[in-house]
Amino acid sequence: MHEQDQTVAGGTLESPETAADNVYAAIDLGTNNCRMLIARPQRGGGERGFSQPEQFRVVDSYSRITRLGEGLAGSGLLSRSAMDRTVEALKRCVDKMQRRGVTHARNVATEACRRAANCDHFLERVRAEVGLELEIISADEEARLALAGCSALLEEDRPRALVFDIGGGSTELLWVRLCDKGIDQVEGFASLPLGVVTVSEDCGGGDLTRRLYEAVAEHVANLLGPFEAAHDIGAAIARGEVQMLGTSGTVTTLGGIALDLPRYNRFKVDGLRLDFKTVFEISHKLSLMSHASRAAIPCIGRQRADLVLAGCAILEAICTVWPVGSLRIADRGVREGLLLELMDRDRSRAEGETA
Known part of the structure; x- marks a missing residue:
């Protein structure tokens, strides 16, 4: 490159x-x-x-x-x-x-x-x-660089990894086989033209109704279908072979909220593991809040209050399509x-x- x-x-x-x-x-x-x-x-x-x-x-x-x-x-x-x-x-x-x-x-x-x-x-x-x-x-180079930046957080006990990056304008997915000496093989890549900014703007702003939030999650889940069909990730999950690693503002924000941090702290969030139950509970709670209430949360703030719901909807779709059970958060990447x-x-x- x-x-x-x-x-x-x-x-x-x-x-x-x-x-x-x-x-x-x-x-x-x-x-x-x-x-x-x-x-x-x-x-x-x-x-x-x-x-x-x-x-x-x-x-x-x-x-x-x-x-x-x-x-x-x-x-x-x-x-x-x-x-x-x-x-x-x-x-x-x-x-x-x-x-x-x-x-x-x-x-x-x-x-x-x-x-x-x-x-x-x-x-x-x-x-x-x-x-x-x-x-x-x-x-694809963006995804490759993100993987290079965060692969230190992948664990050797599971040979496969689903790595994702929910960005502002797109969401990248990587299906990775872990190899010796930390040199990982990318076996699948997809880029969806949906990110926190594009989804929020398409929906007319950040205050999504619960119904609209669920519609976005369902739409993203449908878009993930071809990637699942191409790589049969669900079967690998059933065999216990898959770990999930997320790198984006969405997952780091949820990590900060889960820890109830009074101020975002990268060193506490980077590498944190979140179970899907916690992901769904926080996302659901945020989707019922007003814009002002979300902005008052220290790890969200005024500048991200209108974007976080879109990210949560995309994340919820990823976790629903691929029920690994937990994900690890990377505050590192490109x-x-x-x-x-x-x-x-x-x-x-x-x-x-x-x-």
């Missing part, structure tokens, strides 16, 4: 021999969020899924809800206000990259940019106003996958030059 490795203002591209001094950044620009991690390589660990001998230590991060895909489902275009918000967020990312002396970066955009007819105009604005090159990646691949590439280069 094509990788875009670039210098940024304030940083110099260093040779592989100085890899220990390198600072890496990854930006994941989605339909709803702009997220960035800045990290340094760190040796040791040996977590499952990190085939690289180098893991990383995060030195800075950034996350902002920009709603780049707001209105996209109806118009097919990125709105001026959405682009303005996103450009400002990307400026903050570049400021942090400069201050941290980033030497290597890969900056990707996903579903909103894949779908927007005026995406070229947006990319030019980012290039001119921010000084940043964004790379639009395909849905950004981590990008960082690991950048670091691994430089390590391989350095080893090749010293061999």
Whole structure:
């Protein structure tokens, strides 16, 4: 797959021999969020899924809800206000990259940019106003990077995994066979054109009635049918071979609510296991609340109160079609996958030059 490795203002591209001094950044620009991690390589660990001998230590991060895909489902275009918000967020990312002396970066955009007819105009604005090159990646590469970033949370006692990512504009599914040394084989992939933003907008807003909520869940379940038929996941579940791993704002939000956190805490949620009974109970409770009541929940807040129900409906469909019984939550994904691949590439280069 094509990788875009670039210098940024304030940083110099260093040779592989100085890899220990390198600072890496990854930006994941989605339909709803702009997220960035800045990290340094760190040796040791040996977590499952990190085939690289180098893991990383995060030195800075950034996350902002920009709603780049707001209105996209109806118009097919990125709105001026959405682009303005996103450009400002990307400026903050570049400021942090400069201050941290980033030497290597890969900056990707996903579903909103894949779908927007005026995406070229947006990319030019980012290039001119921010000084940043964004790379639009395909849905399958997005899913592959998410798996690379979160596969350390997969457990070796079950040979199969259903991994999903409920995004703002789409939902990705991966059917994975666990192999030796943490190198997993993807045996099936699907991308549904439904995410928390698109579903919410299609339904006229976030305050879904219970009837409409159930209709969305049923519709998503029907869309999952061909993936089930192609891979016979239900039979593997019946044999006790399947684990489920979810990476998205929906599952992390439910994790925070399940723990009754007064403020969202990534370190408490990442890796948490939720049984389906808890998932259904929280989702049902949220679907009966008013917008204001959901916004008052610390792990939801005002900016996500109109989106969380759509995510819960998609999640409920996934859990209903594939009754694994529990899922593990990953507060990691594309950004981590990008960082690991950048670091691994430089390590391989350095080893090749010293061999």
